[in-house]
Amino acid sequence: MLLELKNIKKYFPARKDFFGGTKEYVRAVDRVDLQLRAGENLSIVGESGCGKTTLARLIVKLYPADSGEIIFEGQDITRFSFAQMKPFRSRVQMVFQDPYSSLDPRFTIFSVFQEAMHLEQGRYPSVDEQKKRMEELLEAVQLPADILGRYPHEFSGGERQRIAIARALIMNPQLLILDEAVSSLDVLVQEQIIQLLLDLQKRYQLTYLFISHNLRVVRRISARVAVMYKGKIVELAATGKVFKNPQHPYTKELLAAALDYRPVKRTTEIVLGENSQLVDTGGGHFVIQ
Amino acid sequence: MTNKKSLSQLQIAWQNFKKNRTAMVCVFILGIFYGSALFADFLSPYSYDNEDRNYSYCPPMKVHWVDAAGRFTGPQVYGMTLKFDEYHKRIFVEDNSQRFPVRLFVQGDPYKFLGFIPSRTHLFGVLGEGRLHLLGADTRGRDLLSRILYGGRISLSIGLIGVFISFSLGLLVGGVAGYYGGKIDNFLMRFCEVFMMVPGFYLMLALRSAVPDNFNSLQIYLAVVVILSFIGWAGLARIIRGMSISLKEREYVLAAKVMGLSDFTIIRKHILPHTLSYSIVAIMLSIPGYILGEAALSLIGLGIQDPTASWGNLLSEAMGIVPIHFAPWILLPGVFIFLTVICFNVIGDTLRDCLDPTLKTEGNH
Incomplete structure (x- = not known):
């Protein structure tokens, strides 16, 4: 098992009372369990604000989790210090949504890459070796090697996203978290990036945790899909099963809206019980109950 | 496009800045000020504490290039004598008989150029007994130009x-x-x-x-x-x-x-x-x-x-x-x-x- 999340919880304070104590919380991630096997891409889908980005950021420890465990290759990294995290940082990397803000506009592509390389001290001691590795990565993401001296504002969104992917690959990660990584690109470029991601997966033995609201893209790239709603995973199954045979009312609604552009009348408000849990309804098709 | 050198945002801003003439004039003025502050001891004719009480509140002096007859003499300053006018006000009157040539690279007060090279050479100064106050002097007869520098x-x-x-x-x-x-x-x-x-x-x-x-x-x-x-x-x-x-x-x-x-x-x-x-x-x-x-x-x-x-x-x-x-x-x-x-x-x-x-x-x- 590459990554295992056990009972992960993250509440953000929403309102404070007069004395500064927290009155209400936003349950961004509410007791989530998830397993991710190496090589088996998992997508997390759901509407905006359902907590999927928070979940991704909890995994890379941009925020500390309130409770629960994050187990990476058998080691519980939830409460690791900054120094202890160091070997794990290189193994889990992240690509962000907005290609226009994910590269520092003041850095040339060369310095963007170099910054990541400096973190692995001694691995690329000379500038020549650094350059060689950069060129190899640029070739992998299908960009010309002569762009190293240029600044991010000279590239299109798709090109920037390729650069961001290349940067994430510098550290040779095993798990790549793609947080809405293709959402802001136009459809044709999306398609190219997806194809690129699939190629890279073969070449570098990557595993993707793909976070998106775009079901068409999710269908192409992932082996399993987790549907998230109000901080909880409401349905988790192989991609085909979710798309052909959705069980949970929210999944049905989401699929109808996203694939058929058909609004679904919500007959009853979807209520998630306090102690509801994912239950296997047969053949690894988990639905919250 | 590809062979053009890529510019960072700061470089682009600098190129725009250079197009603004007023700002460039200001940069030029400040450049002169800072430059002359740096080389103050060389540029100024006197040291900041060189005083001559006889020249207390001496007004800015005129540099004469020709004598009374109209012959070219090179830059000269005349001696100043202190007099009182009819209201008993102190006035300085130029004394034609005392003439002191103004020259470049004159030996004067000792200083250390840039803080470590000992020197006595000043960019300009007056020879002989005279004093040179291009911007006047203060109450103790110190040269204002030198003190400003x-x-x-x-x-x-x-x-x-x-x-x-x-x-x-x-x-x-x-x-x-x-x-x-x-x-x-x-x-x-x-x-x-x-x-x-x-x-x-x-x-x-x-x-x-x-x-x-x-x-x-x-x-x-x-x-x-x-x-x-x-x-x-x-x-x-x-x-x-x-x-x-x-x-x-x-x-x-x-x-x-x-x-x-x-x-x-x-x-x-x-x-x-x-x-x-x-x-x-x-x-x-x-x-x-x-x-x-x-x-x-x-x-x-x-x-x-x-x-x-x-x-x-x-x-x-x-x-x-x-x-x-x-x-x-x-x-x-x-x-x-x-x-x-x-x-x-x-x-x-x-x-x-x-x-x-x-x-x-x-x-x-």
């Missing part, structure tokens, strides 16, 4: 050093407060507010009174710099904090965190440089504050002490109406302060337009 050293450098200290402090405190947020932020910002609460001039006086009186001129200079920078940093820290709060949510900062860069590196490389376009402008616009602050302290006698010259304490001689009335040239240091302040402001404004083009278009509406 020497004073520029202090007045102009105080702005730069003061800005350097207060901006290092402001950037550091603001960056850290904004990046970490929470309790650290709360503590640092309340700390800043303590400084901002006290009116600047009173804080300046209070801090000055904490400095011992028996300091030598260098110690006083340093004390004044530190006092001035203690006043300016808090406001900047607050603004940098606000920017840093918004910058830390940028995805390149998150990406750097995910890669495992330390907080300090992230603040240094990805947060503070992005406040640069604001800070450069703020720096340019706040340097005049330090120059004026020094002038104010020196004017009321708490800053640089005589005989060391600064533009502020040169002006302090012009505090009374009588000296201004009879020797208006002692106001000249004020002109230099004025020009410097104007130049920094113009450069600051132009830089703002160049660094933030959106702001400019908004302003034109």
Whole structure:
């Protein structure tokens, strides 16, 4: 098992009372369990604000989790210090949504890459070796090697996203978290990036945790899909099963809206019980109950 | 396009800046000021404390190129004799019989060029017994031009050093407060507010009174710099904090965190440089504050002490109406302060337009 999340919880304070104590919380991630096997891409889908980005950021420890465990290759990294995290940082990397803000506009592509390389001290001691590795990565993401001296504002969104992917690959990660990584690109470029991601997966033995609201893209790239709603995973199954045979009312609604552009009348408000849990309804098709 | 060299945003801004003629004139003027402050001891005909009481309040002297008969003589100054007019007012009258040639590279007061090369050569000076006061002399008969040049050293450098200290402090405190947020932020910002609460001039006086009186001129200079920078940093820290709060949510900062860069590196490389376009402008616009602050302290006698010259304490001689009335040239240091302040402001404004083009278009509406 590459990554295992056990009972992960993250509440953000929403309102404070007069004395500064927290009155209400936003349950961004509410007791989530998830397993991710190496090589088996998992997508997390759901509407905006359902907590999927928070979940991704909890995994890379941009925020500390309130409770629960994050187990990476058998080691519980939830409460690791900054120094202890160091070997794990290189193994889990992240690509962000907005290609226009994910590269520092003041850095040339060369310095963007170099910054990541400096973190692995001694691995690329000379500038020549650094350059060689950069060129190899640029070739992998299908960009010309002569762009190293240029600044991010000279590239299109798709090109920037390729650069961001290349940067994430510098550290040779095993798990790549793609947080809405293709959402802001136009459809044709999306398609190219997806194809690129699939190629890279073969070449570098990557595993993707793909976070998106775009079901068409999710269908192409992932082996399993987790549907998230109000901080909880409401349905988790192989991609085909979710798309052909959705069980949970929210999944049905989401699929109808996203694939058929058909609004679904919500007959009853979807209520998630306090102690509801994912239950296997047969053949690894988990639905919250 | 591909073979054209890629330009960073700062380089683009600099190219726009160069197109603004007024700003370039200001850069030129400041360049002259700073250059002449640096080489003050070579450029000035006298040392800052060279005095001749016979020339007390001597007016600016005329340089004569021809004699009374119209023959070319080369530059000369005449001797000055002190007389009293019918109202018993002291006046200096040129004495035709005493003629002193003005020459380049004259040997004069000893000094150390750039602080370490001993020399006696001055760019220009007068030969023989005469004295040369192109901008007049002060009450003790010291050459005002020389004192302005020497004073520029202090007045102009105080702005730069003061800005350097207060901006290092402001950037550091603001960056850290904004990046970490929470309790650290709360503590640092309340700390800043303590400084901002006290009116600047009173804080300046209070801090000055904490400095011992028996300091030598260098110690006083340093004390004044530190006092001035203690006043300016808090406001900047607050603004940098606000920017840093918004910058830390940028995805390149998150990406750097995910890669495992330390907080300090992230603040240094990805947060503070992005406040640069604001800070450069703020720096340019706040340097005049330090120059004026020094002038104010020196004017009321708490800053640089005589005989060391600064533009502020040169002006302090012009505090009374009588000296201004009879020797208006002692106001000249004020002109230099004025020009410097104007130049920094113009450069600051132009830089703002160049660094933030959106702001400019908004302003034109």
